[in-house]
């Protein structure tokens with residue numbers, strides 16, 4: 575089962591599969607703007623949907639926290655482009 579944890583001091587969300595770190599999404603926070611800077615999925619988990627699940631999780635969390643999103647990470651940017659229900663989160667879009 576894929577679970578998610580938020581390592582707030584390290585500014586990252588992680589996807590955990592059966593106790594193993596499967597993916598990490600790094601961010602920076604400035605007021606109510608969250609900038610996703612880098613996403614990495616461990617090689618053995620690539621192409622299994624971990625990246626997409628992590629993207630969905632961090633964006634749902636951003637919405638729950640009332641943050642606007644800057645997708646400096648190309649993967650998160652691409653995910654939002656493919657899932658228009660998250661477009662309203664983009665900083666500058668109201």
Ligand SMILES: CC(C)(COP(=O)(O)OP(=O)(O)OC[C@H]1O[C@@H](n2cnc3c(N)ncnc32)[C@H](O)[C@@H]1OP(=O)(O)O)[C@@H](O)C(=O)NCCC(=O)NCCS
Nearest residue numbers: 611612613614615620621622623624625626647648649652
């Ligand atoms: C990018 C990465 C996080 C994707 O993780 P993943 O678990 O393999 O991704 P998923 O299987 O959930 O999703 C794959 C989707 O992401 C897209 N994608 C893959 N790499 C991408 C990238 N670098 N930029 C944008 N989109 C990307 C694919 O087109 C695919 O879309 P589709 O479902 O429409 O075909 C992973 O390949 C990785 O760690 N790459 C090395 C680090 C990196 O380049 N990070 C991104 C820039 S910060």
